[in-house]
Amino acid sequence: MEYNFLEIGAFLIFMALCGFIASRLNFSIVPLLIAVGLLLPPNGLIAYTPSESALEVIHLFGNIGVLFLLFSMGLEFSIKKLIESARTMIKSGVIYMIINVALSLIFALFLGWNTAEILIAIGIMVISSSAIVAKTLVDLKRTANKETEVILGLMLFQDIFVAMYLPIVSAVAFSHGGHISELAVSVGAAFLFIAAFIWISLKTNKWLDKVFNIASDETFFLAIVAILITIAGVADHLQVEEATGALILGLVLAETSHHERILRLIVPFRDFFGAAFFFSFGLSIIPTDLSGAVGAALTATAITIAGSLIYGAVMGRTAQISRRGAVNIGLTITSRGEFSIILANLGATAGLSPTLKSFSILYVFLLAVLGPLLSKESENIYNRLAGALNWKEPSGRGKSRGIIDPALLKRDKGPES
Amino acid sequence: MKNLVKETDLPGIGKKFAVTPITGGEIILIVHDNGLREIYRYDADDNAKHIITLNDSEARKIAGILGGMAYTPKALENMELSLSDLTIEWHKPEPNAPIYGKTIGDLGVRKNTGVNIIAIIGQDGRSTVNPGPDSSMNPGDTIVLAGTREQIKAFKTFVSAPPTP
Numbered sequence: 001m002e003y004n005f006l007e008i009g010a011f012l013i014f015m016a017l018c019g020f021i022a023s024r025l026n027f028s029i030v031p032l033l034i035a036v037g038l039l040l041p042p043n044g045l046i047a048y049t050p051s052e053s054a055l056e057v058i059h060l061f062g063n064i065g066v067l068f069l070l071f072s073m074g075l076e077f078s079i080k081k082l083i084e085s086a087r088t089m090i091k092s093g094v095i096y097m098i099i100n101v102a103l104s105l106i107f108a109l110f111l112g113w114n115t116a117e118i119l120i121a122i123g124i125m126v127i128s129s130s131a132i133v134a135k136t137l138v139d140l141k142r143t144a145n146k147e148t149e150v151i152l153g154l155m156l157f158q159d160i161f162v163a164m165y166l167p168i169v170s171a172v173a174f175s176h177g178g179h180i181s182e183l184a185v186s187v188g189a190a191f192l193f194i195a196a197f198i199w200i201s202l203k204t205n206k207w208l209d210k211v212f213n214i215a216s217d218e219t220f221f222l223a224i225v226a227i228l229i230t231i232a233g234v235a236d237h238l239q240v241e242e243a244t245g246a247l248i249l250g251l252v253l254a255e256t257s258h259h260e261r262i263l264r265l266i267v268p269f270r271d272f273f274g275a276a277f278f279f280s281f282g283l284s285i286i287p288t289d290l291s292g293a294v295g296a297a298l299t300a301t302a303i304t305i306a307g308s309l310i311y312g313a314v315m316g317r318t319a320q321i322s323r324r325g326a327v328n329i330g331l332t333i334t335s336r337g338e339f340s341i342i343l344a345n346l347g348a349t350a351g352l353s354p355t356l357k358s359f360s361i362l363y364v365f366l367l368a369v370l371g372p373l374l375s376k377e378s379e380n381i382y383n384r385l386a387g388a389l390n391w392k393e394p395s396g397r398g399k400s401r402g403i404i405d406p407a408l409l410k411r412d413k414g415p416e417s
Numbered sequence: 418m419k420n421l422v423k424e425t426d427l428p429g430i431g432k433k434f435a436v437t438p439i440t441g442g443e444i445i446l447i448v449h450d451n452g453l454r455e456i457y458r459y460d461a462d463d464n465a466k467h468i469i470t471l472n473d474s475e476a477r478k479i480a481g482i483l484g485g486m487a488y489t490p491k492a493l494e495n496m497e498l499s500l501s502d503l504t505i506e507w508h509k510p511e512p513n514a515p516i517y518g519k520t521i522g523d524l525g526v527r528k529n530t531g532v533n534i535i536a537i538i539g540q541d542g543r544s545t546v547n548p549g550p551d552s553s554m555n556p557g558d559t560i561v562l563a564g565t566r567e568q569i570k571a572f573k574t575f576v577s578a579p580p581t582p
Contacts, residue, residue: 085426134429138449141467142465143427143449144447146463146465152427155429
């Protein structure tokens with residue numbers, strides 16, 4: 001096949017431009033990529049039809065991108081870290097799930113969807129984009145805030161939730177309303193695959209360490225990418241969803257001594273292909289198709305923001321975080337991205353109702369754009385809220401700050417003692 | 418010095434270190450996985466305010482300065498740095514120590530104590546690195562010594578009372 005590099009180059013230039021604008025505006029690049037992709041041909045405003053092959057290449061980049069995104073997410077885990085923070089994380093995660101699963105379930109039931117569609121809608125509405133959230137926190141210089149720990153803990157919980165939720169949803173979606181026993185078989189097969197994979201890799205942990213003891217970065221990287229793509233392929237054949245395969249491979253390799261080296265090598269690839277993922281999502285949207293879902297998507301957006309704020313308020317109480325922090329939590333976790341797109345694509349390929357497809361695209365688009373905006377404006381929103389509701393912050397810690405206790409100073413004199 | 422530094426994981430971002438000095442206040446250091454460092458401090462309303470972002474090499478340079486490797490604070494003229502058996506120590510002998518005016522060779526520093534004098538830092542801040550046996554010390558000089566802990570201890574007693582050759 002002949003490739004039109006001029007067209008591919010033009011697409012990449014637009015992606016790079018998104019990056020420039022994003023860093024100039026101190027804003028997440030993800031919504032820009034989706035929005036610019038939406039405006040560009042084949043579906044957008046400009047009357048130009050790019051060649052099939054150029055579009056194919058961008059979509060291929062995007063499909064690789066989602067693998068890299070989830071693989072690196074898996075690599076960030078470690079079982080030790082998980083166990084350390086398990087108690088607080090599970091508590092906060094369960095609170096989040098109860099609030100938001102309930103709200104989105106009611107919403108989906110109200111629209112009269114079938115089981116598979118309801119499951120996809122819940123997944124799309126419940127799972128935040130850890131990529132956007134982490135990036136937003138860094139960009140807004142909120143990494144040191146107290147509530148940031150709560151937010152990142154929740155992202156971790158959601159990532160684990162996704163690893164278990166995706167196989168269930170894809171089994172249900174592809175069963176085409178088959179008998180419940182068939183369904184049980186495919187869900188069982190998915191979990192068997194995951195369990196077997198994790199078990200084998202835990203057993204071969206030492207061996208894996210040895211195998212990947214490759215001096216050359218080039219060979220090492222090739223081996224990693226080869227395994228990543230192959231595992232994704234195997235997972236796809238077993239209808240487990242490539243993304244799950246990539247995530248679980250990441251989890252497994254996180255336990256080897258090589259995880260830092262892998263992370264260091266794949267980050268540039270994740271950034272490039274990940275950008276292509278969001279961009280190609282934008283390109284695939286046909287704006288005129290979405291008109292039927294505007295009401296549902298707007299309602300769902302409002303529900304998500306409300307649910308997130310409720311969660312923020314509850315966490316503010318239990319984790320003793322200021323009201324300002326609680327508002328920050330609520331507004332930061334509204335961003336939707338990679339997971340919701342994966343689930344939306346899954347719904348589309350499984351041939352579920354077209355309303356669900358337009359709904360999910362519009363909803364993800366709205367919250368990929370609104371999420372970072374709301375996070376950025378959360379201080380102002382808090383001030384407005386505080387003004388309107390007449391909140392007063394109890395300033396407990398601030399008072400004692402900066403006062404030197406002479407007794408303490410005396411006791412600590414002499415560095416050698 | 419208990420609980421001076423509290424360490425927390427920030428999954429997907431890096432690590433957070435909260436440092437609470439005894440003089441009050443709290444400094445937050447964020448070490449990003451991509452090598453950037455950020456310093457924050459809490460304001461009166463308990464909000465973390467960003468102070469500065471540093472890249473890896475800048476952060477290391479500043480760490481060296483804070484650690485006293487570039488310039489020793491006046492209050493700590495007797496500073497030491499231990500690397501397993503080797504100790505490097507900055508020592509300022511008493512101004513009336515009976516070693517001034519004589520050369521290092523005459524004093525027989527290495528023969529008598531075992532330490533190596535690796536530098537002499539004069540009061541004007543000018544330093545003689547790796548002084549030869551004919552170099553001498555002046556009152557107020559800071560002497561940089563290398564040796565084992567025992568050898569350095571021997572040097573300290575030696576400079577207060579050197580045996581006549």
